Amino acid sequence: MKLHLAAAALALAPLPALAQTSAAQIPPAQVTEISDHFARYRQANPTPGMVYIVIKDGKPALSAMVGTQTPGGAPVTLDTRFRIASMSKAFTALAILRLRDEGKLVLDDLAEKHIPEMRGWTYPTTDSPRIRIRDLLAHVGGMVTDDPWGDRQQVLSEAQFSAMIAKGVPWSRTGGMAHEYSNYGYALLGRIITNASGQPYQAYIARTILQPLGMSATTYDIAQVPRDKFALGYRWEDEKWVAEPEMRDGAFGAMGGMITTANDYAKWVGFLLSAWPPRDGAETGPVKRATVREMVQGLNFVRVGPRRGAPDSDTCRHGTAYGMGMRITSDCDLGVALEHGGGYPGYGSYVVLAPERGVAAFAFTNKTYTAPAVPVWQSLWSLARAGAAEPRATPLNPLLAQMHAAARAAYAAGDLKPLDGKLAMNFLMDRDAAHWRAEFARIKGVVGDCPTTEPLAPTGNLSVNFRWNCAKGKLDGQILMAPTNPPTIQALRFLPRPD
Known part of the structure; x- marks a missing residue:
């Protein structure tokens, strides 16, 4: 033009x-x-x-x-x-x-x-x-x-x-x-x-x-x-x-x-x-x-x-x-x-x-x-x-911080006992305690112990993503709470990322 x-x-x-x-x-x-x-x-x-x-x-x-x-x-x-x-x-x-x-x-x-x-x-x-x-x-x-x-x-x-x-x-x-x-x-x-x-x-x-x-x-x-x-x-x-x-x-x-x-x-x-x-x-x-x-x-x-x-x-x-x-x-x-x-x-x-x-x-x-x-x-x-x-930033619900700390304790122990009283009714139906112990052992074999964690990333008031720093890589995960009062964990998910 x-x-x-x-x-x-x-x-x-x-x-x-x-x-x-x-x-x-x-x-x-x-x-x-x-x-x-x-x-x-x-x-x-x-x-x-x-x-x-x-x-x-x-x-x-x-x-x-x-x-x-x-x-x-x-x-x-x-x-x-x-x-x-x-x-x-x-x-x-x-x-x-x-x-x-x-x-x-x-x-x-x-x-x-x-x-x-x-x-x-x-x-x-x-x-x-x-x-x-x-x-x-x-x-x-x-x-x-x-x-x-x-x-x-x-x-x-x-x-x-x-x-x-x-x-x-x-x-x-x-x-x-x-x-x-x-x-x-x-x-x-x-x-x-x-x-x-x-x-x-x-x-x-x-x-x-x-x-x-x-x-x-x-x-x-x-x-x-x-x-x-x-x-x-x-x-x-x-x-x-x-x-x-x-x-x-x-x-x-x-x-x-x-x-x-x-x-x-x-x-x-x-x-x-x-x-x-x-x-x-x-x-x-x-x-x-x-x-x-x-x-x-x-x-x-x-x-x-x-x-x-x-x-x-x-x-x-x-x-x-x-x-x-x-x-x-x-x-x-x-x-x-x-x-x-x-x-x-x-x-x-x-x-x-x-x-x-x-x-x-x-x-x-x-x-x-x-x-x-x-x-x-x-x-x-x-x-x-x-x-x-x-x-x-999405505000972090203090309850999620508590659940995250319990999940870290469960991983360190290789057992769900630290999560007693915190699990929704579906949780052990979807994977029982014995299989969770096996899953913890499998993940530790990939990334090892995870002594530190990066800041939590809440995706809502009842869900949070996390990343742990491990001996042989990173461990990403998510906690998803159930829609009940009090809220309890309906899903705990892990994704190992080895070095």
Whole structure:
């Protein structure tokens, strides 16, 4: 793609020094590395403007702004307003769950209970399930994937949307058979929020989420956005930047209508991260911590593929499912990750959260469908590989420490006697005492006595992995407790690793 000189200078300007950085949070080498990831992306995908933030322990640790709000106009800042498109869906999902918590709906409610216009719908087969609220959340209702058609429905009035709903939909498939990304479905969720809450969708989101989080610059109404702080959306066409239509807010706002700033969105991401780890203590957010954690359960139709932005030699694969307003991915470097992109005429955005490590990153641009997923992922991988995003340690249940000490005594004695009173009813049924004595003897023949142990690695409140340092190697193992009160050992497993 050839850029004229002015656009080229704008689009390929180097990323500036980071606006917020703490060496204690992010090592200098990774600050440079992350900056390079975004610079390379923007060189390959020119945009008028871009902003990104890396969040650690709930707060921005690193941020950068580059380019301008309009070609040749004011510079992008952390307070510049961008449309974030489908990243709006997480707000919709959390609002549905909040209404569930308030007793105003049930996720297994038929959608038509809250949207009367749906009651006349004809389903594709006589055995088709009628759409529930949870089906809309997970995009499994049977409606067709509707990007980019859905983006252009933003401006529909509520009356026009009511008429559209009443006509029914053509079906892509019987519901519950596959995941198909439905903007229409999330617009229906917006209508459910309106009807269940008794106030317009946008007002409910503002009152229950935006205002409590202090997201005062965030809106759905483009008329409320100060013109001098708005990143106008563009596409590259006929060798020049062409402004996209500035669509007003309408009935499809629940699927992608939010306009926000990097500073405001960082508050939202910090709030989501604060739901981890589970803990005692007062609830301080607009929605319960357990409810936030619920929205990231990947509940349907896992898709597996290579990691975007990883080198060709990368052997890790992403297994991804849709939760509620977020995609859920298991990543080799980050563990459980929440992700979503936003594509819209004039805008692209992306967010990834690694809640078990307390880090996240997101980026906004003002170019059509330019969602910077690759550098967002790469930024978090850089932190994880540098040891700057370690997983939060699972607390060690003192009972597990006691059981581990008894297991060590049993191994040293070559007999189960030190475990008397600590074994579940199945334990000796699975291998009797005589065979355990034989097993201890066999393992000692491989690795010998094991005088010291490395720190215990709990995998939950009732399970722990261990490694013992032995005369002739290592001995790895696991203790798994039974679900009884008091808990007792249901399994003791060993894996010798001779030198």
